[in-house]
Amino acid sequence: xxxxxxxxxxxxxxxxxxxxxxxxxxxxxxxxxxxxxxxxxxxxxxxxxxxxxxxxxxxxxxxxxxxxxxxxxxxxxxxxxxxxxxxxxxxxxxxxxxxxxxxxxxxxxxxxxxxxxxxxxxxxxxxxxxxxxxxxxxxxxxxxxxxxxxxxxxxxxxxxxxxxxxxxxxxxxxxxxxxxxxxxxxxxxxxxxxxxxxxxxxxxxxxxxxxxxxxxxxxxxxxxxxxxxxxxxxxxxxxxxxxxxxxxxxxxxxxxxxxxxxxxxxxxxxxxxxxx
Amino acid sequence: xxxxxxxxxxxxxxxxxxxxxxxxxxxxxxxxxxxxxxxxxxxxxxxxxxxxxxxxxxxxxxxxxxxxxxxxxxxxxxxxxxxxxxxxxxxxxxxxxxxxxxxxxxxxxxxxxxxxxxxxxxxxxxxxxxxxxxxxxxxxxxxxxxxxxxxxxxxxxxxxxxxxxxxxxxxxxxxxxxxxxxxxxxxxxxxxxxxxxxxxxxxxxxxxxxxxxxxxxxxxxxxxxxxxxxxxxxxxxxxxxxxxxxxxxxxxxxxxxxxxxxxxxxxxxxxxxxxxxxxxxxxxxxxxxxxxxxxxxxxxxxxxxxxxxxxxxxx
Numbered sequence: 251x252x253x254x255x256x257x258x259x260x261x262x263x264x265x266x267x268x269x270x271x272x273x274x275x276x277x278x279x280x281x282x283x284x285x286x287x288x289x290x291x292x293x294x295x296x297x298x299x300x301x302x303x304x305x306x307x308x309x310x311x312x313x314x315x316x317x318x319x320x321x322x323x324x325x326x327x328x329x330x331x332x333x334x335x336x337x338x339x340x341x342x343x344x345x346x347x348x349x350x351x352x353x354x355x356x357x358x359x360x361x362x363x364x365x366x367x368x369x370x371x372x373x374x375x376x377x378x379x380x381x382x383x384x385x386x387x388x389x390x391x392x393x394x395x396x397x398x399x400x401x402x403x404x405x406x407x408x409x410x411x412x413x414x415x416x417x418x419x420x421x422x423x424x425x426x427x428x429x430x431x432x433x434x435x436x437x438x439x440x441x442x443x444x445x446x447x448x449x450x451x452x453x454x455x456x457x458x459x460x461x462x463x464x465x466x467x468x469x470x471x472x473x474x475x476x477x478x479x480x481x482x483x484x485x486x487x488x489x490x491x492x493x494x495x496x497x498x499x500x501x502x503x504x505x506x507x508x509x510x511x512x513x514x515x516x517x518x519x520x521x522x523x524x525x526x
Numbered sequence: 527x528x529x530x531x532x533x534x535x536x537x538x539x540x541x542x543x544x545x546x547x548x549x550x551x552x553x554x555x556x557x558x559x560x561x562x563x564x565x566x567x568x569x570x571x572x573x574x575x576x577x578x579x580x581x582x583x584x585x586x587x588x589x590x591x592x593x594x595x596x597x598x599x600x601x602x603x604x605x606x607x608x609x610x611x612x613x614x615x616x617x618x619x620x621x622x623x624x625x626x627x628x629x630x631x632x633x634x635x636x637x638x639x640x641x642x643x644x645x646x647x648x649x650x651x652x653x654x655x656x657x658x659x660x661x662x663x664x665x666x667x668x669x670x671x672x673x674x675x676x677x678x679x680x681x682x683x684x685x686x687x688x689x690x691x692x693x694x695x696x697x698x699x700x701x702x703x704x705x706x707x708x709x710x711x712x713x714x715x716x717x718x719x720x721x722x723x724x725x726x727x728x729x730x731x732x733x734x735x736x737x738x739x740x741x742x743x744x745x746x747x748x749x750x751x752x753x754x755x756x757x758x759x760x761x762x763x764x765x766x767x768x769x770x771x772x773x774x775x776x777x778x779x780x781x782x783x784x785x786x787x788x789x790x791x792x793x794x795x796x797x798x799x800x801x802x803x804x805x806x807x808x809x810x811x812x813x814x815x816x817x818x819x820x821x822x823x824x825x826x827x828x829x830x831x832x833x834x835x836x837x838x839x840x841x
Binding site for chain 2: 261262264265268269271272273275276278279282290291293294295335336338339341342343346347348349350354357358360361363364365366367368369370371372373374375376391392394395398399402452455456458459462463473474477478490493494497500501504505507508509512513515516519520
């Protein structure tokens with residue numbers, strides 16, 4: 251592609267605009283989180299003064315630390331369970347020949363489109379009567395409504411790319427079936443499984459509606475739900491500093507993962523939608 | 527004869543498949559496939575099918591948790607109550623405004639970002655990483671960031687040129703919806719852009735070269751070549767995003783909680799189910815939202831079906 255200098259400048263400006271667009275709110279909330287308490291309402295994008303008081307206050311607050319532990323634990327367990335179940339299904343969908351493949355794939359797609367508000371009421375009623383209300387399991391179970399379809403789609407897309415013949419080649423060369431699986435297939439499949447796990451984790455980490463409706467205490471409330479219930483001095487006084495600091499804490503791990511694995515995440519996100 | 531000792535099952539995948547598929551191998555393959563799929567399929571059915579069935583059952587009851595003893599079967603009375611209330615219809619209207627406005631803006635903006643990413647020779651990684659940030663960020667966090675930016679007590683927006691120093695967007699319907707839509711657009715345009723980028727990659731470069739030789743300019747090439755070929759990718763992206771936008775909850779809950787005419791159907795469902803603990807009436811709202819989502823999906827699938835059929839016919 252031969253681009254003139256003028257075109258290069260134009261595309262360069264386009265890139266800068268995109269960067270600006272993506273980063274403004276992130277920089278803004280980060281800037282709010284390091285404003286000293288008396289500068290929180292100075293209405294400047296940057297205060298010029300830096301203070302970590304907001305971080306001290308949230309990490310000294312059991313509500314936030316408990317929510318952080320809940321968020322990490324619940325998202326990790328939901329990811330592990332859905333990846334394990336989805337990996338088996340995705341293996342069958344991408345490698346074996348059987349009737350009903352299309353039904354399973356379109357069924358998973360239908361489940362992915364499911365509006366969470368449609369089941370919140372019945373889960374609320376059921377969970378209260380069987381003791382799952384305000385527990386980790388009470389959130390992990392409904393998370394399967396969106397983590398499973400996502401995991402099945404991305405894993406099937408990744409598994410379709412694996413050169414499975416290598417497994418037979420290894421066996422012909424004298425490897426046992428288990429050796430062939432462990433030394434050939436596992437390393438080939440690992441990056442896809444890893445990427446799918448990150449995507450699923452991000453989705454579970456993001457949930458607000460289930461966490462908001464199916465929890466009530468530090469027992470299982472995750473950070474997004476806890477943020478909505480942080481209270482200021484009065485109903486009209488928002489704890490802006492604490493919320494901003496907590497927001498930064500839950501955003502940093504996502505940004506780090508996205509920056510490290512961006513290429514694979516994009517592949518995983520679009521593979522399911524385009525090929526499926 | 528080393529090879530002969532290898533169990534047949536391990537070399538068979540290369541063998542030609544018999545039509546009719548009634549061989550032992552095909553049967554055992556099918557059995558394995560069903561066993562592998564069963565846990566995930568059963569889990570999905572249990573976590574969606576059972577609760578939605580129970581929601582339908584609840585929607586036929588008069589069932590208010592404040593008066594649990596008065597629970598009784600009332601048939602479709604709750605649906606009549608919801609569908610004859612003005613709140614439901616105004617909330618449907620609000621939801622549609624947010625959905626249509628945000629998806630339309632996302633499509634245009636997403637296409638622009640996709641084109642930048644597609645053409646970028648340098649900085650492609652930087653652009654891709656930066657658009658993934660809004661996508662990965664927790665929706666509640668994004669909603670707070672924009673809320674504090676526009677709130678007149680903490681926000682910097684009022685300090686910008688051309689904007690009144692006393693503007694309080696959350697005091698009024700139009701500007702509240704504007705901020706909600708802006709937040710949704712900011713958060714989800716990257717997803718749209720990535721889907722469209724994948725679609726752009728499928729448009730053959732030779733077509734553009736040929737059109738260039740024939741004297742077509744960039745705009746003509748975009749409208750006559752790129753857009754028609756991307757139609758399926760665009761429809762898939764629109765389907766995903768429309769269904770997602772119709773369920774909008776997090777942003778509205780954090781920014782206005784439904785005040786000043788910004789209540790969406792999901793917020794209504796939440797208020798009736800969780801705040802008023804009226805599970806009967808609330809479940810009717812839940813089921814109606816579910817039906818609306820199915821109708822939207824069916825519409826897109828039908829349009830998508832005809833569009834791919836047309837394309838196959840033309841090819």
